Amino acid sequence: MVSITSNLDDSWCVMGDFNTILHQGERIEGNEVTEGELTAFGDCLTQCGLHEFNYKGAFFTWTNKTIWSRIDRALHNNLWFDTFDYTNVVYQPQGLSDHTPISLDFPTCPRPQPSFYFCDMWTKDPQFKDLVTMSLERKHQHPNYRLLNIFCVT
Numbered sequence: 542m543v544s545i546t547s548n549l550d551d552s553w554c555v556m557g558d559f560n561t562i563l564h565q566g567e568r569i570e571g572n573e574v575t576e577g578e579l580t581a582f583g584d585c586l587t588q589c590g591l592h593e594f595n596y597k598g599a600f601f602t603w604t605n606k607t608i609w610s611r612i613d614r615a616l617h618n619n620l621w622f623d624t625f626d627y628t629n630v631v632y633q634p635q636g637l638s639d640h641t642p643i644s645l646d647f648p649t650c651p652r653p654q655p656s657f658y659f660c661d662m663w664t665k666d667p668q669f670k671d672l673v674t675m676s677l678e679r680k681h682q683h684p685n686y687r688l689l690n691i692f693c694v695t
Contacts, residue, residue: 546589552620554628555591556643558603558613563593569601571608591616598632602641615643 542555561582562568586592594615602613615630622628629646636642663669 543585543588546591546618549618552618552624554594554615554617554621554645556613556615556630556645558640560612562611563614567601567611569609571610586616590618592619592622594628594630596630596632599634599641600632602632602643603639604635605639613640613643615645 559582561578562574563579563582563586565574565579568574594617596615601609601611603610613632617625617628625647627648629648631644631646633642633644666672
């Protein structure tokens, strides 16, 4: 992974089963957690410039019903966070697999209410066509400004 990331200069993320833990307390039962196990994975993430997403859902992401571990992760680089800081990560409830499914969610912002409404009654004004023609002949930077200007003249 370190050699792959050395060629990347864009925003990116990676998620999946890393088959190791990052911190003490991320495994219950099973083999004792060694300092070497933690250091190797932590050093790899540092060299790759990866950080764990904030998340919702399960803490332990894998179990064989005897051992519980946090080995599945969603990670991102700084450019990803700068571009997609609204990314949500959810560790879903386990299904048939012994791993917890991970989903990335990109919430959408609600559309703003339109600030301009056209009323058909304006077309009944005898000067309507002249006002439209006059406004379209004016040079403005934003095309919507012309339409707004039509109705401000009257």
